[in-house]
Amino acid sequence: MAVDKQSITDFFTGLQDRICQALETADGSGRFHEDRWERAEGGGGRTRIIQNGNVIEKGGVLFSAVHGPASDAVLKQMKTTEPADFYATGVSIVIHPHSPMVPIIHMNVRYFELSTGACWFGGGIDLTPHYVDADDARWFHQYLKTACDRHNPDYYSQYKSWADDYFFIRHRAETRGIGGVFFDYLRPADDDHKAALFAFVQEIGNSFAPIYTHFMQKNRALPFGENEKKWQMLRRGRYVEFNLVWDRGTKFGLETNGRTESILMSMPPQANWVYDYQPEPGSREAETLGLLKKRIDWV
Template sequence: MMPAETLTHAEMTQEKAQAAAWFRQLRDEITAAFEGLEDSHTQGPFAELEPGRFEVSETRRAAADGSDAGGGLMSVMRGGRVFEKVGVNISEVYGTLGEKAQNAMAARKGLPGMKEDPRFWASGISLVAHMRNPHAPAVHMNTRMFWTPHAWWFGGGSDLNPCLEYAEDTAHFHATQQKYLDPHGTDIYPRLKEWADEYFYIPHRNRARGVGGIFMDDHNTGDWAADFALTQDIGRAFLPAYLPLVEKRRSQPFEATDKDTQLVHRGLYAEYNLVYDRGTKFGLETGHDANAVLMSLPPMAKWV
């Protein structure tokens, strides 16, 4: 983590605005692409349904004293032809970190002065898709920027969560991500892939929640523009990595046993997000809209 004095100006006003605008642009591209998938699904299971559309609502975060502390947009599609539930949220929040968040962040990131000046700003995009057809993989993606007076950093990634695995789908997902990351250094994709394998692991089940992807946190080389460019390419890789898999699998016939396998796998996903996911914990601890924070949970799941 690079110290704050390496920044050209401590508040990073221009950089914050640039990052928040990019996350919103990415959100617009993804929601348009997903609604396009709904419109083009005219044959196969669920094609008789009305194409799904995103319902968009504002979320607000209030500080402890009731003052405005930012918010965002929650975009959720439910009951579509292709997506049973998908959320694409963006947020820009700010204020002061509470004692629990201060302690957790100071311990994990080794930041000095957190208690003396606990201000923060954060913006990002978060996406989780749960599919109608059990052959089509669920997916998660997020990218974010976080700032305190002591440091700034980027984080995020995307990972594939099929309940019925296809080796060729996994290979395409990973190869596309590597294609977008290699221009930033050929060491980056292997490192972020390994990080995802470690992060998206469920210790009490002794297994990964999916087939992996890429993940990073605390990313700060001291070159804001370069770090932001890497974060953008993580976001840009998402649609070409994921859309072809959905287009290939959305019309595939399936059995009742396949749907049962999907519901059990969703239970695994819910366990991870409620027990281990840092973003879920941070969002709830800092008072963000609970519905937006828990958007990642599937509409239906089961446990054996």
């Protein structure tokens, strides 16, 4: 079957359905509320939000498929000056748990094409633990490496490095979490290459549910207290800083008249900032800060 925008869109809508079902099952009580929306310039999407579950405090699983005339900025990005229409579709996810022992997770898989024929895939998945646990980090990165290796033995090291660089809070000189894989502007050379790239994007998308439900089940019952909750609020603050200051997707969406509620669904329900916070030397908080660095070899 030919890989075209309809088959890609169909996969993304099915992926959203499967992930929402898996998260509801793993959470036990939380249910997604769906908000269907239309974009005035063309297209629309399904924003699904889950709140106040057993494990998930707030999360979003978004599908969108939008189209219309490509802006000058988009044409420049695609290295063309020829006027064209665009089509963009994808799934984007951010989950914020109640427990500081369960990590925050983000995933995005997307496809973009111009009426000129130019097209590309992008996406990635990254984990932001409030407390970095080395065993959890190794499990996560091994899972991604295995997924990448099914398609190309160079993908994991290449896209892990890209994630390290992308999910970096420059003004804090720290990574947002323990990274993962990130890729963008993967342009197919021919139809066979397009099918191969799509298969890789499908692999990453299908990795989300088993990865996050694993951490939901493994860490949900770990004990924590007021100190851990305070630290969680500070780490959520760092998450907000990255998304509003550095994340290209957030900025692109707001600059192109995207749907504000959907764009900002990645924000946690609560966060905190403390002036010049310094963790106690030797504490788990200090240990975590020491591991928020690029180029850690977890596998």
